Amino acid sequence: MSPTTIFSPASTPAQSILGLSIFALLTVAAIFIIVFALLAYALVRFRNKNSDDRSEPAQIYGSSQVELAWTVIPVLIVIALSLATARVIASVQDAPRPPGALEVIVTGHQYWWEYRYPKLNIVTANELHVPLSDPAHPYPTFLTLLSADTDHSFWVPRLAGKTDLIPNHPNSMWIDPHETGLFLGQCAQYCGTQHAKMLLRVYVQPREDFDRWVREQQQLPQGSTEAAATSAGRRVFESTACVNCHTVSGTPARSNFGPDLTHLMSRDTIAAGAVPNTPEMLRLWIKNPRAIKPGSKMPAMGLSDQDLDALTAYLETLR
Amino acid sequence: MSTNTIALSELPASRPFTLRLHEWVTTVDHKRLGMLYILFALAFLIVGGIEATIMRVQLIRPHNDLVSPEVFNRMFTMHGTTMIFFVAMPLVFGFANYLVPLMIGARDMAFPRLNAFSFWITALGGLFLYFSFLGGNGLYGAGSAPDVGWFAYAPLTAKTFSVGHSTDYWTLSLLVSGIGSVGTAINIIATILCMRCPGMTLGKMPLLAWLNLTMAGLVILAVSPLTAAQLMLLIDRYLGGHFFDTQAGGSAVIWMHFFWIFGHPEVYVLVIPAFAFASEIIPVFSRKAIFGYPVMVLATVSIGFISMSVWAHHMFTVGMTSGANTFFVLSTMAIAVPTGIKIFNWLATMWGGKIRFATPMLFCIAFLFQFLVAGLTGVTLAVAPFDWQLGNSYYVVAHFHYVIVGGILFTSFAAFYYWFPKVTGKMYNEGLGKLHFWLFFIGFHLTFDFMHVPGLLGMPRRIYTYEPGRGWDIWNLIATVGVFFQAAGVLVFVGNLLWSYFRGTAAGNDPWDAWTLEWSTSSPPPEYNYAVIPVVRSRRPLWDLKHPEDPDWRYE
Numbered sequence: 001m002s003p004t005t006i007f008s009p010a011s012t013p014a015q016s017i018l019g020l021s022i023f024a025l026l027t028v029a030a031i032f033i034i035v036f037a038l039l040a041y042a043l044v045r046f047r048n049k050n051s052d053d054r055s056e057p058a059q060i061y062g063s064s065q066v067e068l069a070w071t072v073i074p075v076l077i078v079i080a081l082s083l084a085t086a087r088v089i090a091s092v093q094d095a096p097r098p099p100g101a102l103e104v105i106v107t108g109h110q111y112w113w114e115y116r117y118p119k120l121n122i123v124t125a126n127e128l129h130v131p132l133s134d135p136a137h138p139y140p141t142f143l144t145l146l147s148a149d150t151d152h153s154f155w156v157p158r159l160a161g162k163t164d165l166i167p168n169h170p171n172s173m174w175i176d177p178h179e180t181g182l183f184l185g186q187c188a189q190y191c192g193t194q195h196a197k198m199l200l201r202v203y204v205q206p207r208e209d210f211d212r213w214v215r216e217q218q219q220l221p222q223g224s225t226e227a228a229a230t231s232a233g234r235r236v237f238e239s240t241a242c243v244n245c246h247t248v249s250g251t252p253a254r255s256n257f258g259p260d261l262t263h264l265m266s267r268d269t270i271a272a273g274a275v276p277n278t279p280e281m282l283r284l285w286i287k288n289p290r291a292i293k294p295g296s297k298m299p300a301m302g303l304s305d306q307d308l309d310a311l312t313a314y315l316e317t318l319r
Numbered sequence: 320m321s322t323n324t325i326a327l328s329e330l331p332a333s334r335p336f337t338l339r340l341h342e343w344v345t346t347v348d349h350k351r352l353g354m355l356y357i358l359f360a361l362a363f364l365i366v367g368g369i370e371a372t373i374m375r376v377q378l379i380r381p382h383n384d385l386v387s388p389e390v391f392n393r394m395f396t397m398h399g400t401t402m403i404f405f406v407a408m409p410l411v412f413g414f415a416n417y418l419v420p421l422m423i424g425a426r427d428m429a430f431p432r433l434n435a436f437s438f439w440i441t442a443l444g445g446l447f448l449y450f451s452f453l454g455g456n457g458l459y460g461a462g463s464a465p466d467v468g469w470f471a472y473a474p475l476t477a478k479t480f481s482v483g484h485s486t487d488y489w490t491l492s493l494l495v496s497g498i499g500s501v502g503t504a505i506n507i508i509a510t511i512l513c514m515r516c517p518g519m520t521l522g523k524m525p526l527l528a529w530l531n532l533t534m535a536g537l538v539i540l541a542v543s544p545l546t547a548a549q550l551m552l553l554i555d556r557y558l559g560g561h562f563f564d565t566q567a568g569g570s571a572v573i574w575m576h577f578f579w580i581f582g583h584p585e586v587y588v589l590v591i592p593a594f595a596f597a598s599e600i601i602p603v604f605s606r607k608a609i610f611g612y613p614v615m616v617l618a619t620v621s622i623g624f625i626s627m628s629v630w631a632h633h634m635f636t637v638g639m640t641s642g643a644n645t646f647f648v649l650s651t652m653a654i655a656v657p658t659g660i661k662i663f664n665w666l667a668t669m670w671g672g673k674i675r676f677a678t679p680m681l682f683c684i685a686f687l688f689q690f691l692v693a694g695l696t697g698v699t700l701a702v703a704p705f706d707w708q709l710g711n712s713y714y715v716v717a718h719f720h721y722v723i724v725g726g727i728l729f730t731s732f733a734a735f736y737y738w739f740p741k742v743t744g745k746m747y748n749e750g751l752g753k754l755h756f757w758l759f760f761i762g763f764h765l766t767f768d769f770m771h772v773p774g775l776l777g778m779p780r781r782i783y784t785y786e787p788g789r790g791w792d793i794w795n796l797i798a799t800v801g802v803f804f805q806a807a808g809v810l811v812f813v814g815n816l817l818w819s820y821f822r823g824t825a826a827g828n829d830p831w832d833a834w835t836l837e838w839s840t841s842s843p844p845p846e847y848n849y850a851v852i853p854v855v856r857s858r859r860p861l862w863d864l865k866h867p868e869d870p871d872w873r874y875e
Contacts, residue, residue, distance in 0.1 A: 028699055061612070
């Protein structure tokens with residue numbers, strides 16, 4: 001099964017959308033079968049059987065009753081379909097926000113995702129962690145959608161429909177996943193050169209696992225301790241342009257143009273899901289981002305092999 | 320036949336090439352301008368088709384690296400812009416130019432010089448767009464051709480994100496060709512309203528004239544906001560304006576409104592002339608009068624009106640209120656009603672007829688089937704929550720190609736074959752015509768039927784590559800294979816046109832035993848079309864002539 005199919009919803013918005021979609025698809029399928037049958041019948045029944053026969057068939061100019069019938073019936077179908085649609089629009093868009101809901105601010109960047117949990121004081125990138133929402137005790141996640149540059153769109157088909165991230169135009173959406181696991185998606189609004197590799201990964205975890213993840217994210221990583229301050233890799237990081245874009249909490253690196261690297265090693269992938277987070281890939285990514293993601297805003301720093309090794313080793317300590 | 324061949328080969332030789340070229344460049348004859356528009360569109364159809372092929376080959380398998388993301392992004396921008404503005408629009412205007420005066424018994428368009436101006440400025444627009452490949456290089460890394468997508472959402476078009484001049488060429492190109500479009504639209508309206516032959520009241524016009532009248536009205540209403548938006552974009556880029564510059568407080572959403580208030584009526588600007596071809600061709604090859612003429616007119620005009628109020632269904636995911644979303648659901652679905660009426664009327668026209676399966680009719684039948692599917696997938700996309708899932712996915716790409724290729728291009732091919740004998744005086748090769756039809760039909764369905772599926776499986780549009788393991792691979796492979804059938808079909812088509820033009824048999828004035836005025840004059844029609852202005856009494860003047868015992872005017 002495709003991990004991004006709309007036919008396997010795992011959250012209420014996706015579920016309501018699927019129900020309505022099936023209704024719409026069945027309605028149009030029924031119309032298609034009827035009209036196609038009429039067309040096929042007309043083609044077979046009224047074909048010119050004898051090409052020598054040049055006589056003209058009876059000329060019929062129209063019929064008010066028939067016209068009225070095929071006006072009124074579609075009108076009724078349209079009314080039924082739009083009422084059903086209005087109901088689902090309201091139920092998804094105007095759903096009340098329970099006071100205990102988790103809040104995440106999603107900011108789209110060319111070509112990665114920034115996630116801030118304002119109440120939990122966590123900043124992370126590209127891999128969104130949310131708690132499982134038990135239907136008996138709902139614990140939904142509400143996303144505020146912002147953009148730092150161009151338009152983007154947040155689309156994880158199994159969790160919800162897409163909503164755009166537009167600069168100067170804050171949007172919101174919500175999910176309440178009923179299943180644990182990894183849910184995939186990707187940016188669905190053309191945002192520039194690397195639109196294709198702006199992948200979405202949403203980890204739905206049982207409440208205890210999610211709480212543990214939160215605690216880990218709130219701690220400072222090993223690499224930020226005083227003892228690590230003099231490591232060769234950290235010196236490279238803090239003495240080159242890395243610090244112009246990235247943050248590592250507890251260190252002088254405090255920029256937010258690029259992803260927050262405080263807990264880089266807690267993530268399964270790098271480069272917005274483009275490749276797995278292995279030391280080899282990490283080294284390649286630092287050495288030549290174009291090799292993985294041409295058009296990425298991360299520059300190749302032209303580091304020596306020695307510095308690259310040290311830097312990779314330092315990043316490996318950011319757990 | 321032999322005398323014709325001699326006449327053709329002798330006539331050009333008697334006049335030098337430069338003189339003939341001069342005649343074509345300075346012509347104000349509606350037929351020549353119509354042909355210029357159509358040939359211009361055909362040339363760009365080949366170019367846009369090559370761009371599409373590059374994209375499809377790139378997407379044949381996941382992580383393919385035939386082209387870089389930069390090139391791919393330019394390809395889809397140029398493909399979309401080319402196909403809409405420099406293929407579909409000129410095709411529509413070309414046929415309208417050629418056919419409308421002939422079908423209403425006029426000697427030319429109302430404003431022949433405006434007509435020539437409109438064509439040449441549209442051609443200039445096309446050159447601007449393609450000049451970007453040479454002149455679009457501004458600062459380092461700016462790329463060449465525009466890469467902002469054919470709807471060029473802000474703020475990607477702002478100076479910050481689009482350095483260099485590629486976006487400027489795109490803007491100028493649309494600005495300039497928009498002037499040509501409005502000029503032609505005014506010309507069509509004036510021609511239809513003022514130049515009809517005696518006896519041809521509005522209610523006795525061929526449907527093609529009615530539909531082109533509606534189309535021209537829509538062009539004026541739809542192209543103007545686009546032109547305004549392009550001016551604002553230029554002001555943003557060069558005069559420090561902040562209409563769409565989000566970094567200075569501008570609004571990206573306003574651009575979307577401007578673009579789609581053009582963009583959706585534009586679909587009807589293109590598809591209404593497609594309806595016009597079907598409304599002329601289906602009756603002739605079914606040997607019956609069009610069923611429900613007044614209802615067809617009414618349905619067309621109401622499509623024109625409703626189409627002005629549906630634009631924001633392109634924006635269901637941008638975060639409008641639930642009330643606004645619901646309004647646009649309702650208005651969008653409402654348009655299905657008059658569209659459905661049209662399909663039923665075409666069906667009823669065929670019902671009880673004696674259907675002849677010549678190439679033009681084959682293309683029209685395929686159009687009926689494909690437009691039915693396109694309309695129905697359109698209804699599913701009008702269901703806003705369904706669109707939250709499928710907006711900007713390959714399902715949408717499949718849907719609108721069903722409209723534009725399956726609807727507009729198929730009927731345009733039908734029109735090519737149907738009026739080719741009139742325009743050239745030669746009959747096309749029926750065998751090659753059918754081969755073209757089947758190749759293109761199979762290719763179309765391979766590409767666009769299967770393209771719906773990856774959309775349902777979560778594949779967004781405008782990605783230069785995709786991840787394996789998402790269940791998208793096989794569908795993309797099939798879609799790409801289909802492209803080669805379509806390309807082969809187009810080659811057969813071009814070959815047929817050329818072969819028939821030089822080697823075809825004489826067609827005669829009225830090869831289809833048709834009923835509208837253009838078939839009463841010679842093939843090709845003489846300058847100024849009619850030595851004596853015809854007088855009509857019904858919608859099918861030639862039927863009245865051929866059946867004096869049972870003329871139409873008794874019933875209308």
